[in-house]
Amino acid sequence: MSKEATSKADVTLTGTVLAVQANYYQVRLNPSPLAPHPSSLLLCTRRARLKKLGQQVMVGDRVEIAEPDWAGGRGAIAGVLPRKSQLDRPPVANAEQILLVFALEEPPLDPYQLSHFLVKAESTGLDVRLCLNKSDLLTIEQQQQWRDRLEKWGYQPVFVSIRQGSSISEVRDLLKRRISAVAGPSGVGKSSLINALIPTVNLRIGEVSGKLSRGRHTTRHVELFTLPDGGLLADTPGFNQPDLSCHPQELVNYFPEARQRLAQQTCQFSDCLHRDEPNCAVRGDWERYEHYLAFLEDAIARQEQINQQADPESSLKLKTKRGKSQYEPKLETKYRRHSRRTEHQALQKLYQEADESQ
Numbered sequence: 001m002s003k004e005a006t007s008k009a010d011v012t013l014t015g016t017v018l019a020v021q022a023n024y025y026q027v028r029l030n031p032s033p034l035a036p037h038p039s040s041l042l043l044c045t046r047r048a049r050l051k052k053l054g055q056q057v058m059v060g061d062r063v064e065i066a067e068p069d070w071a072g073g074r075g076a077i078a079g080v081l082p083r084k085s086q087l088d089r090p091p092v093a094n095a096e097q098i099l100l101v102f103a104l105e106e107p108p109l110d111p112y113q114l115s116h117f118l119v120k121a122e123s124t125g126l127d128v129r130l131c132l133n134k135s136d137l138l139t140i141e142q143q144q145q146w147r148d149r150l151e152k153w154g155y156q157p158v159f160v161s162i163r164q165g166s167s168i169s170e171v172r173d174l175l176k177r178r179i180s181a182v183a184g185p186s187g188v189g190k191s192s193l194i195n196a197l198i199p200t201v202n203l204r205i206g207e208v209s210g211k212l213s214r215g216r217h218t219t220r221h222v223e224l225f226t227l228p229d230g231g232l233l234a235d236t237p238g239f240n241q242p243d244l245s246c247h248p249q250e251l252v253n254y255f256p257e258a259r260q261r262l263a264q265q266t267c268q269f270s271d272c273l274h275r276d277e278p279n280c281a282v283r284g285d286w287e288r289y290e291h292y293l294a295f296l297e298d299a300i301a302r303q304e305q306i307n308q309q310a311d312p313e314s315s316l317k318l319k320t321k322r323g324k325s326q327y328e329p330k331l332e333t334k335y336r337r338h339s340r341r342t343e344h345q346a347l348q349k350l351y352q353e354a355d356e357s358q
Ligand SMILES: Nc1nc2c(ncn2[C@@H]2O[C@H](COP(=O)(O)OP(=O)(O)OP(=O)(O)O)[C@@H](O)[C@H]2O)c(=O)[nH]1
Pocket: 133, 134, 135, 136, 137, 160, 161, 162, 163, 164, 185, 186, 187, 188, 189, 190, 191, 192, 193, 204, 205, 206, 207
């Protein structure tokens, strides 16, 4: 075979990245006549060409493998197929849905915190599923109250008790054959759920230091767990204290019940922020409207900060005090602290250089 023919044959080998640790990628191969057996795992490096192009490789990525060394279980990632979706914190490619886990009790379900997580999850554009754990701590009536309330928010939660092993199969069905990311606050039972879904995983429960030493909750290590009946699951440490970083104008789209109102009626003004504008279709008697207003304030404040950073040479800055806006002089550049954005860019550059020098 000519050299060219060999390399062509190599790139027909494809797989999915299951884990990333430093500069190594664990790849599960797709069935192929070239692979010795289906579901072979290879430990891969990234081709220098991809590094030069700045092509990042994330868990969930579908990749092309070259130079397989079957005996040594090694290979090289030669290409990354186009992504259907991309989560940044944690870095996961091709996820289709977010499984948001909350507890009904211990800790008690806080509607505002739940709303915050839901909006953050919706802002990814992925499907959002809600799983409420520790149903053993609530009566049937109490569960029904939550069910009714959350249905008005636009969600059909799955109530489970991992302790009693109830309704785990419903969650399993939700996750079948899809890439999902699990998110939720601390202590709600995410590890317990993953253990129940994948008995071979054996994550530590309720032991923070144990988890840290295992490297589970560090940003350099992201892993997709393989579910017994197909599907991949990412445990998402970066999602634990979500910060809402959406544009004020977009926020409304992350509330299913507001989306529904907008589908039936439009606001008078196309740039309506749904606060006190006349003839607004969104403002009204729905439970989470208060949450919407609170998140909107944050989004507007963040947007103003971004606008200031986008125009760092302007000698005036817009200040809003008690609803009144006015321009105030800014300090000279050399006396100003570096903006968070430039610090972030500098850090990114450092990471990149460190990566390339390895
Ligand atoms: N009553 C009750 N307790 C549960 C249930 N599932 C988990 N727990 C308990 O909840 C606590 C927290 O469980 P974990 O699985 O560690 O929670 P986690 O969400 O992974 O927590 P972090 O790792 O801190 O994010 C443990 O003490 C579990 O035993 C349940 O269905 N019912």
